[in-house]
Amino acid sequence: MGNALRFSRRSVLRTMTAAGGLGALGAGLPWTPAMAKTLVIGFLYVGPRDDYGYNQAHAEGAAAVKAMPGVKVLEEEKVPETIDVENSMESMINLDGASLLFPTSFGYFDPYVLKEAKKHPDLTFLHCGGLWTPGKHPTNVGSYFGYIDEAEYLSGIVAAYASKSKKLGFVAAKPIPQVLRNINSFTLGARSVDPTITTAVVFTGDWSMPVKEAEAANSLIDQGADVLTCHVDSPKVIVETAEKRGVFCTGYHASQATLAPKGYLTGAEWNWAKVYTDFVKMVQGGIKPPNLVRGGLKEGIIKTSPYGAAVSDAARKHADDVKAKFMDGSFVIYKGPIKDNKGNSVIAEGKSHGQTDIALESMNWLVEGVTGSIS
Amino acid sequence: MRPFLHGAVTRLSATRLSAVLAAPLSALAPPVAAVAVSLALFGAFVALVGVDPVEMYQLMYRGAFGTWFSWQNTLTRAAPLILTALCTALPAQLGLVIIGGEGALVLGALAAAATGMALNGAPAALVLPAMALAGMAGGALLIGGAGALRQWRGVNETISSLLLTYIAIAVLNHMVEGPLKDPSSLNKPSTPPLADAYMIGTLPGSSVHWGLVAGIVCAVAAWVLMRRTTFGFAARMVGGNPRAARMAGLPVGRLLVVTTALAGAAAGLAGMVEVAAVHGRASASLVAGYGSTGILVAFLARQNPLAVIPVAVLFGGIGASGGLLQRRLDLPDASVLVLQGIIFVVLLASEAMRGRLRLFTFARPTAAPKEA
């Protein structure tokens, strides 16, 4: 017991210094100091944690937290977005003494996370993807997400250089804002290289449907698409199908480079390890984590996969230039004039929406150059 | 002694009475023994992958029934299972195998949510019953439809109820992403949230919602209907011997359609409860497998509506302890599936033991009907 005490004090001292660097992120307010005992942290995943995609990206983050001193990590996978998640969180709190929870699926937020947070005002709930609103949501809830569409924009640039047919294919799960934003950014990136490029989209209807995803990938390739990308929970099948058919692909969620050694160009990846260790250091250091955390390449929440062998020098240079602008915060993807694919103007000339603009989080249009519709 | 016994039943009461009295004992012993054997088998299985079975069962007990919180967790999970199990158990009285509980739940939930949307603003005392009725109608339409197809087109009801489930899920997805979508639901397409006034609360002093009570009431009502009324007697006669029932002039078609519709209504009500007590809206998350687990509950309860209640609690408990197994022992989530599968297989095999053991031979000496 005494040993554990000494151990965690030391770790607190260490994280206090680390927390200094987090000032930009953290509100810096002193908060419930959780010193004397091990911090028990619960992670909840909606799917299997080794899916080569969404859940794996989070589980990799949890693994980084596990390696930190003074913490105990609990993990539960395949928790459905029903009262089950409420019960699982409650069980982690009640039976295992968890005081920091990371429910990592969007659908957990309302009402389950909100309900649990109201019930346990002294515990912290950090939710991935939600949009915390002051006054409306409890203050012990935080939501975090990354502007992964920045990396999709870069993937679009690389894809444009690789494409000969000038047709790109996008396999998506559902027409929701997060997904549409990725489709649009990918397409805008590609069209910044060559405005004649089009992106065809196929929605599979759910987050994990391997047979349908393979079918969608084949259909897109049959329609002439020669670079594929996707937004589904596990891109494995799509990347493998692209490789089998001899077309290029860009990855999503995590790196799938090893699955397609020939055709993998680059990919948009989460860097949850950084986000989660930062959060945990804050809580260990007695700092209240901010309620709304967003960030992209600059903040280190997002990263890109290393370029594959098939990426030309011109493509590398172009993408690296834009990436540098993302890193210094000077690049804006959604800068008017932008038209949707029905010809309506959605962002007027002279108007621009920076990444942090909440308006982008309710996107309901497909940009010019995308074939398909969403309603 | 039983003043409410109906004429049709009293005729048989001499033989049935002893069966009724003996039934609890004989009905209970083999399943309990089977569960015990299953636990031993599953213990051996996890021991093979290096987990201490004793520790595991201690944890499972703790997670399912060990604390007040665990009990609430278990009962919350059991609530929808009772209703979806009835969706299989009721038609089973007629010898039908319905596996469309998931679809009925989903369609019921969608109908209930749409009703809540349409009546938004009206007093809760009007809206909630309307939602419940709509939910039951939605479920009844689907499973009653499978019953009607069986009766008038001879379409196998097991297969059609399954296909209808896939179709119902597609309709749900289509509606919540299209015509019924709340534009502000953003990344989780769903219908607009129900106003707080229309939400069903929890039982006083607990976190268990009223769906549990709805489930128990329905299960008891189903038992009374099937065991204590002419309707139920006729239904079971159809289940025992359809040809004889037809020759006796029983309205087989009507019995079949009404029973399947009632079964669907039970699962549809589960859908309404999910919307009004849990989700507060309809979305793709409604497809959570309660319907398929309900099938197992019904079979383990040997299609007895009353036995459905304890079996649902057992399954709720297994589900509730699954998380603890993952967190403490690093067992995969599929452990729960394996355990359920083993229990089911062993229990079915134990059916054959019934009657072999001397202790149980007094139960149901006359051949039990159905289950060809």
Next chain:
Amino acid sequence: MDHASLGWWGVPLAVLAGAIRVSTPFLFVSLGECLTEKSGRINLGLEGTLVMGAMSGYATAYLTGNPWAGVLVAGLAGSLLGTLHAMICALERVNDIAVGIALMLLGTGLAFFLGKPFIQPQAPQLPSIPFGWWSGSAQVRSALDINPLFLVGLALAPLLLWGLRTTRWGMVLRIVGESAEAARAMGYHINRVRLLATAAGGFFAGVGGSFLSLSYPGSWNERLSSGQGITAVALVIFARWDPVLCVWASLLFGGAGALGPALQSVGVTQGYHLFNAAPYVLTLAIMIATSSSRHRLAGAPAELSVTR
């Protein structure tokens, strides 16, 4: 022509290609189920068998480096589950549908439990035969890149039909399925015949599962089967217990499944959930159109519980 788009012509091509790609698991499961049902028993557990086959096949291919060894192991795992089904059903008072549901659960659970370590690695895939070598179009070449298992399935169907109709084994099987009493009177062991039929059915279903993980989509994960196993059981009923009709039913179902994505790839996105449900609607519609309440379905084994 190399990068040419096919436009609307791509839709029928995709449906055709999809029919070939997607139908194989349906084909194997329905052929296996056909055999089992002809003996008078229904095995709904083939869904679990399919998933178990997919997992064990993938795991074996990964561990041995030989995908054909995977196919074999998948088949053996399937026949093991089939044997279990038959053994439990041979006990008194046991309902074969219930045993099927139980094994669906057990098979799926075991496959998920044991399959965790194999979600990540990449196993070697079954080779395919390039029947489209003559075509200048990449799309046609790809559509005609046919897996040998599909051809095996195609060949198996008429073979089974022939076997059932003319061989002694087939006769015995059909007699057991038509009238257990008659078969018993003739001195056949009902349970032994059904055990063999169910084990063989399980073998086919296991092989069908290995196609999912080793060829198309060619990867093991827990969402691999979206009910293909149990849908294939439905296909047997509407194929009237005729192995050759099972082929057509599987092709139809596979093609219908490819329709949704193909339409979207040319820009028809509206109502995509409903297009995705097309195979189920189609199956149901055909069942309604071809069933009859007056007489037993032609070809239905009389001992089969679902048709009584």
